[in-house]
Amino acid sequence: MRNAPSVSELATKVTETVRSIGVMWQAGLVPFPRLDEGLRSLYMVRRFGPFAGATHIAARRDPSAVGLVDELGPITFKQLDQRSNALARAWAQRGLGPGTVIAALCRDHRWLVIAMLAAGKLGARLVLMNTGFAKPQLADVAAREQVRALVHDEEFTELLAAVGEDVGRYLAWTEQGGEHPVPTLDELIVSTDDRPVPAPAKPGGFVLLTSGTTGTPKGAPRPQTSPLHSAQFLDRIPLRAGECTYLGAPLFHGTGLSQFILSFALGSTVVMRRKFDPEETLRGVAEHRCTALVLVPTMLQRIVDLDPEVLARYDTSALRIIFLAGSALSPDLGNRATRVFGEVVHNLYGSTEVAVATVATPEDWRKAPGTVGRSPVGCKVVLYDEAGNRITEPEVVGRVFVGSGLSFGGYTDGRNKEIIDGLLASGDVGHFDSDGLLFIDGRDDEMIVSGGENVFPIEVENLLVEREDVLEAAVIGVADEEFGQRLKAFVVLADGAVLDADTVRDYVKANLARYKVPREVEFLEELPRNATGKVLRNKLT
Template identity: 50%
Template sequence: MPSALSPAPTAVVRAVADALSAAVVLYRRGAIELRHPIELVRTAREATALGPVATTLAHATRGASSAVALIDDRGPITFEQLDQASNRLANGLAAQAITAGTVLGALCRDHRGFVLTMLAAGKLGARIVLLDTGISGPRLTATLEREQIDMLLADAEFVDRFDELPAQMPIVLTRAGATNRRGLPTIHGIAAWRSALPLPVPVDPGGIVILAEGAETPKGAPSGKVSPLQSAQFLDRIPLPKANTIVLAAPLSHGIGLSQLILGWALGNTVVVLADRFDARRTLAAVARHHASALVLVPTMLRQIVDLGPTVLAEYDTSTLTVIFSAGSALPPDLSRRTALHFGDALYHLYTCADVTVAAVATPQDLREAPGTVGRPPVGCRVAVYDEQRRRITTPGVVGTLFVAGGLSFLGFTDGTDKEVVDGMHSSGDLGHFDDAGRLFIDGPDDAMIGEPLPAPAHSE
């Protein structure tokens, strides 16, 4: 009989099987090289202390230091240059009394200053809270207080929101713009003349907090230690490119954008970020200019692109695109159909829970054969449907509450609340059902009747 302090045998077997399956996926996709076991061990060890962003940069720098890691509106920067610049910033912040116990807030658009801030936080072992650029002054103040943020690093664009902040809140600009009328310190000033040598590795990662939307004051969904094997959840069903170029239209402050920056680097890709508000034409121009193989966005962005129409779309050479990676909200069947008409079988849609938990992936074949589906759970993920008495539903077509578990599982909100847990899985907050082929469908939020079969579809005579 297993000890009360030991995990159940089935859980251990499942964890081992998931790890082996994930390793196979990563090897098949070229994310790991079994010929270099020392590097694998080193990367796994770093992941337990530095967190995913700094760990992936370190791994990529050792593999291809002179390769271009990031392109923003200031141009390209290599992995080695990013590594050294983030070391200087980390040393500069350490001189400002930023330590492993500090909580940083980042209010930034997508540019190298934001990336350097996340890297420096990881190298210091500080927790970093990623703030949505649309957050208002009062909500910003409430969020800073609830998350106990000690220092705010922000773009000068948002300086008007600082008026309502506590006077003692330290503010550092990550992007000063043409003017710095308040004379605030900048990350570049803090990093200037600092050593590019790395600091001692922190004992534990500070963690990244992604704010969950929908609340009056956004709640944080934190991530702690993350295994490199969890990248397999994306690569299992999405053929992201290797040693190529990815355009990120989805913001880095959300889970989808951040995860694909990390995964893009793990595969040796150059990641292109767009610093201003989303613009469909500018995004297509970036894909064409950089001959990108992948585009990462949310469905509302994809709709704006498709709505440009065939004549405008034809102005941009997007023939290099093999993956359009969509996530963050529902993907209407009509949008997937219209996307396929212009881009072919390139659209992959990810369904997540709390912006951090991977649940299911729909491939082009899934979207073609079963419009409206969110696909199937990838390796290492479990999704199940339960009725109101929390009995598992196994009959296809019967709606119930969705519960999800996986390597990127939800860890509870930073305000102390949590999601309901059944059989080790967290509620997604949605209703759903599986079809006969095992594909998952979302039927709405978990506030309606469940446990009843869906009505048969109407057929025209």
């Protein structure tokens, strides 16, 4: 039997709830003083989930408000709401409903959004597939998650041979006319009417997939959560209602999905494109006067690496927020972005499993470049040593554990992350500085033990990319008979740069301890990365 919460625990919960409501009110998410609208919003979110519920509320509040802009132009919240009603009705006529698992293998566009909304209205579970999947990964995930229907873009048709014939197919996006082997979502929508659909017994929710850098991606369910949890993003990131967000991070990734849903909840317009392009992103930000830009760090790298004349061509002065998450943001890249765009960088640390852990504001970054900041309301971060003892001293490295109302409850295959004192392991190691700012030192499974000394690759990598002639760097440990492991660096040079291995080693020796100097240096055209920019270290040898 679970013990009743203590008085102090109840007091903490009440305090967090009050703070969360205050944060949401300041952002414009709580419609005070319209109590009736607030109750209606809570009712719709409870019926259809945070995404479909928020879209319906935005459509009701202003039927002409633009919810989304993609390559096909603008579409209003009301149009999205109505078309998803029709799609949900058409799918229900084909036997899909509460508990059904629907997968989406799509780029970012309105048809994916409509499919997401329709799945929520059906009470179906939607698995967001990575667009970088090969056939074996697609087959493994579809079988494990028991996918019954698959929505896909035409460009991925050849991958579908990996999926069983009993899985229904629906075409999401097509730039071609004529006949198609499977129905398009547009054909399903026009085949029925767009009247509101009955609410399911409970919203279906999403399944996000882990990055899969060490094997087949695991499924992390995201069921319905309390609207109060949106305060975890809004507490330290000043998003506001009725603005415009450019979404560069893909919707299948937790970064893109969370900010997309939050933008719709705020009644903000979202601008997206099927594929990321750095100059097109700047053009979109300038054209739509976007106040927020959501990226993963590799996308930011491609933007700031543009020719200065290209950067100066677009007016991005409306940007108040560059929201970054998904992988480590190096001090060099964060500083370069600040020089280009001003103090707008917000660096979020979290994961598919724990969701939000900490956020570094521009003020945090100015004080300590490379930090991931502090925990927002409703979140807690604690460091533990290998024996499970809590670490309280600054500068001492420990394993990172996170408490958050958005943390998942376990993978779809029944496994879970390690839990200590109710907090979930992030899989990273880090330390707090004397001001209480968190720094991530690396993955706990990436630590290199060389000659009895512990080395985390990120320290060496961050040093290397500070050089103007180095574009990217990755460091791994390789087997060594004498030292157990030795460091090997993989370096991508900037255009036109010339560099040799001895210069790289001498540079590291001049700035770091001798045992952190790579014994080997290999130059590559590019680092192997997945679709969200994480380095695939298992591809480096």
